[in-house]
Amino acid sequence: MIAGETDLLGIVRVAGTAAGLDVADVQPFRQSENALFRLPGHIIARVSRPGQYVAAQREVNVARWLEASGIAAVQVVPDVDQPVVIDGLAVTFWRELPPHQHGTPVQVAAVLKQLHHLPPPVDFDLGQVAPFVRLEERIAAASILSDQDRSWFRGHLTELQQRWAELPAGLPWCVIHGDAWVGNVFAADDGTVRLLDLERTSFGPPEWDLVHTAIKWRSFGWITEEQYAEFCEVYGHDVTTWAGFELLRDIREFRMTTMAVQAASANPAREEQALHRLACIRGERGPRPWTGWKALE
Missing domain, CATH: 3.30.200.20 (Phosphorylase Kinase; domain 1)
Structure with missing residues (x-):
């Protein structure tokens, strides 16, 4: 809170x-x-x-x-x-917003393609993507973590930051949403699709947006291979074929875990999910796709 x-x-x-x-x-x-x-x-x-x-x-x-x-x-x-x-x-x-539901992978792909082709604004500074924003604060404030777990979080964060400094070249940087999961794409009953939660919109690699949907298939099995193929077809690119995919995947999974740890510190009912995510990214639950990752209620 x-x-x-x-x-x-x-x-x-x-x-x-x-x-x-x-x-x-x-x-x-x-x-x-x-x-x-x-x-x-x-x-x-x-x-x-x-x-x-x-x-x-x-x-x-x-x-x-x-x-x-x-x-x-x-x-x-x-x-x-x-x-x-x-x-x-x-x-x-x-x-x-009127009554709505999360967007589908295809709807996410279509709106991201439109956004990524938009010229950057000229009357204000978007700023560059910040992959590690607020992570140190989440780790420090997470009351459910043992000293050993907190130390691991900090060490892994340092490793990810070092890898980010050597991010391979990919698609041209552009305007990105910054947090492009399906919950941030509004789909109304009349077919209207809108972007939500714009606080992470910035200038950065379009792959940062695309990796959200890729890990839904590759890391968690939340969507099917066919749904992911449709996403790639609509957008026109498969981020999993890029040399930097694993790094962005790891950062996204890390961010999702720190979010769960933060939420569990405020609500003990979320602790089991937070610790499960931590065990997965530490390599204690076998290879991806992992089961048991659930939305935070």
């Missing part, structure tokens, strides 16, 4: 008032990396973790830029000067 629920409710009310929005009935909506609250008028307030103002500002800029560029994505509330910073936390305001 980034703060107590009562504190966050108060922060959202103050931020919403400052933005000229109706805060008469603010309701908690969801807690994950960020805390979400529903405001009247189908508005969602998003409270970032401490120190994330720059990421929140970039996400607002990216959303406005994508809308102007014709790329379907989550939309900020118009005519609001944001982020609003209250007690060191950045609050942003978004249009609530």
Whole structure:
């Protein structure tokens, strides 16, 4: 948790008032990396973790830029000067999404292909991809870890950082989403597909986006070989044939594990999943694809 629920409710009310929005009935909506609250008028307030103002500002800029560029994505509330910073936390305001489900691999491929061909913005700096952002903080704050496990995490992080410094050449760098798993691609009942969670959008290797879907097949068996082949056909490239695939795979699996460890430190019901992921990436559960990786509830 980034703060107590009562504190966050108060922060959202103050931020919403400052933005000229109706805060008469603010309701908690969801807690994950960020805390979400529903405001009247189908508005969602998003409270970032401490120190994330720059990421929140970039996400607002990216959303406005994508809308102007014709790329379907989550939309900020118009005519609001944001982020609003209250007690060191950045609050942003978004249009609530209609009923939807996760995108399919084919839908993810299509929207990524469109995004990756978009020229970078000229009126603000996207910044470069940051593969290791917040990982040290997650490891340090993970109360479920033994000293031995924490030491392993830190050593493996150093190894991944060293390997990243020697990333093989691949496709030309471009605008990337940065966290392109199916949960960040909105698919409405009417066929509308939109990108969500834009805080990691940056300039980087397109393979960073593609590896998300590749590991769903190769690492976890969440999709079939046929579904992955369809993804590659729509996008036009198979990231698993690239010399840098294993590195990006390892980083993604590591990030997913640190996310689970962070979540388990706040909710003991998630500890079993976190420790299972750790055992897998440490080589204690045999070769990929691993069974037992589940979404964090």
